[in-house]
Amino acid sequence: MSQRLSAALVFTPLILASPAAQAAKPPATAPARGALEAGRSAATRALRRYLKRQLKTQSSATLRGERRLDTVAADNSDALAEVGGQVPSGALSYLRFALYKRAVHDAVLRAVVLRYRKGQLPALPAALRREAASGRFTHLGLGLAPLGDQWIATVVLLRRSVELSRLRHRRAFTRLCGRVALGRAPKVLLTDPSGQVSRRGLTLRRRRFCVWLPTRQKGRYQLEVMVQGRYGPEVAALFPLYIGVPAPLRPRERLYPQAAKQTALAERELLRLVNASRSAAKLRPLSLAPRLARVARSHSQDMAKGGFFGHVSPRHGGLQRRLAAAGLSHLAASENLALATSARRAHDSLLDSPSHRAVLLDPQLRAAGIGVVRGRGGLLYITECFLHR
Numbered sequence: 001m002s003q004r005l006s007a008a009l010v011f012t013p014l015i016l017a018s019p020a021a022q023a024a025k026p027p028a029t030a031p032a033r034g035a036l037e038a039g040r041s042a043a044t045r046a047l048r049r050y051l052k053r054q055l056k057t058q059s060s061a062t063l064r065g066e067r068r069l070d071t072v073a074a075d076n077s078d079a080l081a082e083v084g085g086q087v088p089s090g091a092l093s094y095l096r097f098a099l100y101k102r103a104v105h106d107a108v109l110r111a112v113v114l115r116y117r118k119g120q121l122p123a124l125p126a127a128l129r130r131e132a133a134s135g136r137f138t139h140l141g142l143g144l145a146p147l148g149d150q151w152i153a154t155v156v157l158l159r160r161s162v163e164l165s166r167l168r169h170r171r172a173f174t175r176l177c178g179r180v181a182l183g184r185a186p187k188v189l190l191t192d193p194s195g196q197v198s199r200r201g202l203t204l205r206r207r208r209f210c211v212w213l214p215t216r217q218k219g220r221y222q223l224e225v226m227v228q229g230r231y232g233p234e235v236a237a238l239f240p241l242y243i244g245v246p247a248p249l250r251p252r253e254r255l256y257p258q259a260a261k262q263t264a265l266a267e268r269e270l271l272r273l274v275n276a277s278r279s280a281a282k283l284r285p286l287s288l289a290p291r292l293a294r295v296a297r298s299h300s301q302d303m304a305k306g307g308f309f310g311h312v313s314p315r316h317g318g319l320q321r322r323l324a325a326a327g328l329s330h331l332a333a334s335e336n337l338a339l340a341t342s343a344r345r346a347h348d349s350l351l352d353s354p355s356h357r358a359v360l361l362d363p364q365l366r367a368a369g370i371g372v373v374r375g376r377g378g379l380l381y382i383t384e385c386f387l388h389r
Contacts, residue, residue: 274286
């Protein structure tokens with residue numbers, strides 16, 4: 001029996017939603033700045049109390065606030081107010097970039113934009129309530145901006161599994177230190193400017209770690225910190241490093257087509273994208289394995305219905321157990337997961353993650369089975385299973 005591998009890891013992309021609201025009427029006169037800020041502060045405090053009451057987690061833990069999250073959320077609301085409260089196509093990139101500039105590198109994030117009348121409190125989207133009830137999130141960021149007789153509120157939820165210290169650069173190395181707040185067995189992965197991925201295991205002392213990473217080449221690196229969580233391996237932090245080159249001054253926006261209406265089309269598109277990336281790396285394309293695709297599709301269905309996102313299903317276990325149930329226990333395999341609004345966005349997110357990139361571009365792969373299921377809110381639950389030679 002050949003060895004079975006499960007090296008794939010979870011990346012959860014940022015999702016932004018904006019509930020419908022009535023158009024705001026511009027004010028007749030502009031209020032004094034002091035009165036405006038006082039009103040904004042009072043409304044923010046009221047909304048924060050309301051959100052903390054409404055968004056209770058299963059563990060009854062209180063979502064913690066953080067000044068830099070509030071600052072980013074307030075700046076985002078101000079920017080949306082300047083364009084009339086409509087969420088533009090680049091809003092996701094803008095918010096991600098603003099968080100990066102504030103050294104917020106947590107990988108598991110959710111953002112929601114609310115519009116509601118002043119003097120009232122908003123109805124919360126069901127998706128936001130479900131996310132908060134999952135118990136995944138640890139921090140809450142909140143910022144308001146006025147738009148006529150309404151407030152625009154940006155709500156940011158994140159899961160902080162790893163608390164990172166400021167990076168230190170010395171000659172050809174970069175020092176990363178931090179503390180594991182949630183999970184266990186941390187490791188660091190790094191994609192260098194040439195696209196090669198390296199990984200380092202971490203030794204913990206009182207849940208703290210430090211590691212020197214090789215950064216000899218000039219260019220853009222992508223750094224990722226992984227931990228072992230409740231549902232298997234998960235991405236705790238993910239962010240770029242710019243060594244010897246200037247960091248961008250504004251976010252790079254990627255334009256994505258609408259998701260295919262039929263999930264079978266999304267599955268075919270993902271296989272095409274995987275093989276295109278492998279071809280660019282001078283690797284063999286992967287053939288389709290129908291039995292493996294059924295395993296992948298079943299796991300995506302399980303996640304969408306079960307309200308979890310991870311490699312280890314509460315009902316059906318991890319990849320090895322799921323393969324055995326399908327009569328494929330003799331095969332060596334690995335797995336990638338994504339939660340996204342389209343196949344292209346999912347594929348780009350996976351390539352941006354060093355751990356997923358290493359799986360996609362593994363020269364030992366020979367076949368793939370991809371399963372896509374549309375969940376609540378139109379999000380695509382994506383499972384990619386790969387067979388090894």
